[in-house]
Amino acid sequence: MKAFVYNGQPGRVVFGAGALAQLGHEIEALGARRALVLSTPEQRASAERVADLLGPRAAGVFDRAVMHVPIETAREARDVARQLGADCAVAIGGGSTTGLGKAIALDSGLPILAIPTTYAGSEMTPIYGITEAGLKKTGKDAKVLPRTVIYDPELTLTLPVGLSVTSGINAIAHAAEGLYAVDGNPIMDLMAEEGIAALGRALPAIRADAGDIEARGQALYGAWLCGVVLGNVGMALHHKLCHTLGGSFNLPHAETHTIVLPHALAYNAAAAPQAMARVVRALGGTSAAQAVFDLAQANGAPVALRDIGLQAADVDKACEIALQNQYPNPRSLERGAIRQLLQDAFEGKRPD
Numbered sequence: 001m002k003a004f005v006y007n008g009q010p011g012r013v014v015f016g017a018g019a020l021a022q023l024g025h026e027i028e029a030l031g032a033r034r035a036l037v038l039s040t041p042e043q044r045a046s047a048e049r050v051a052d053l054l055g056p057r058a059a060g061v062f063d064r065a066v067m068h069v070p071i072e073t074a075r076e077a078r079d080v081a082r083q084l085g086a087d088c089a090v091a092i093g094g095g096s097t098t099g100l101g102k103a104i105a106l107d108s109g110l111p112i113l114a115i116p117t118t119y120a121g122s123e124m125t126p127i128y129g130i131t132e133a134g135l136k137k138t139g140k141d142a143k144v145l146p147r148t149v150i151y152d153p154e155l156t157l158t159l160p161v162g163l164s165v166t167s168g169i170n171a172i173a174h175a176a177e178g179l180y181a182v183d184g185n186p187i188m189d190l191m192a193e194e195g196i197a198a199l200g201r202a203l204p205a206i207r208a209d210a211g212d213i214e215a216r217g218q219a220l221y222g223a224w225l226c227g228v229v230l231g232n233v234g235m236a237l238h239h240k241l242c243h244t245l246g247g248s249f250n251l252p253h254a255e256t257h258t259i260v261l262p263h264a265l266a267y268n269a270a271a272a273p274q275a276m277a278r279v280v281r282a283l284g285g286t287s288a289a290q291a292v293f294d295l296a297q298a299n300g301a302p303v304a305l306r307d308i309g310l311q312a313a314d315v316d317k318a319c320e321i322a323l324q325n326q327y328p329n330p331r332s333l334e335r336g337a338i339r340q341l342l343q344d345a346f347e348g349k350r351p352d
């Protein structure tokens, strides 16, 4: 076995249908007295429910979280937290809302209690992202890792099936790239394979019945494990491509991950055979790239970048940006092959 370094990250997880009822106890355990509740505008009602559960420990609700954390929104939320004398941020929502909590924590050190309602996995990572003047910058800081996470599958019953599938494949992407990370380790490999398998079982069941609470629980469990992998080891070509496409062409996050992942896996297949074998063990089939493509297509997810807003003329530019500031990757980045990868993803071709 090769030598490795494993960094356990602190964080308490409360998991289960109805777990939101534990919120009061968990806030007390954090020692918080004035929590600022965060959400997107669409999830305002959920944020108000959380504030009601917090009772006198709720300082207020800030419901303006949006994707990729614009610096202006981060500043506004920080000001509100300061004015209200908040001593904790409670983020209920997907990666965008957790990301806003992280932007506040980065500045103030306020602890975050996260209540994830998608499968993006941000609640398990010390990674933050903030967008300024159209440029998204990401970084790592232990301060932004949520102290407590409440996973309640009941809160995901309203997540539309389409977003459930693409968000689940966003989580699978973290685990798949963790399997060939330069700083990977056997503990993360276990979590990655188990996380992919749980999502591989759950997503078709959710497509069949969005109200299947057992499948919702499996998906959230898988997302948790995949999020841990993202938070512990470095990501590679796939995440670089998605950050390029999301940041520079404003493509939707989870859909972009869903479309690009099969092609990134095909690109890396020969250079990372053990990682591919684990993905195949988790999802079935004979090829990791095809298994992910088929999971997406069979469950109604988009498979072509042209269908989510990328223009043919953008493919060359995306290729140029993706080749700059490269992330470590098992196969070196070859311009012609990356250009072809993007073309295949643009057209929605099933990988060979």
Ligand SMILES: NC(=O)C1=CN([C@@H]2O[C@H](COP(=O)(O)OP(=O)(O)OC[C@H]3O[C@@H](n4cnc5c(N)ncnc54)[C@H](O)[C@@H]3O)[C@@H](O)[C@H]2O)C=CC1
Pocket (backbone or CB within 6 Å): 040, 041, 042, 043, 066, 067, 068, 069, 093, 094, 095, 096, 097, 099, 117, 118, 119, 120, 121, 122, 123, 125, 126, 127, 128, 129, 155, 156, 157, 158, 159, 160, 163, 167, 230, 253, 254
């Ligand atoms: N820092 C990190 O470790 C990570 C950060 N991210 C970031 O997170 C963002 C994407 O997060 P996502 O979770 O994909 O989307 P999101 O948080 O933007 O949510 C998408 C939409 O779905 C709604 N929604 C969420 N949960 C719902 C539910 N249960 N029922 C009904 N509607 C619901 C939201 O209100 C929003 O309108 C990106 O900015 C991405 O970069 C994603 C993964 C990891």
Ligand SMILES: O=C(O)/C=C\C(=O)CC(=O)O
Pocket (backbone or CB within 6 Å): 099, 127, 128, 129, 130, 138, 170, 239, 242, 243
């Ligand atoms: O942009 C961020 O907030 C940081 C990481 C991610 O978005 C991870 C991902 O690409 O899913």
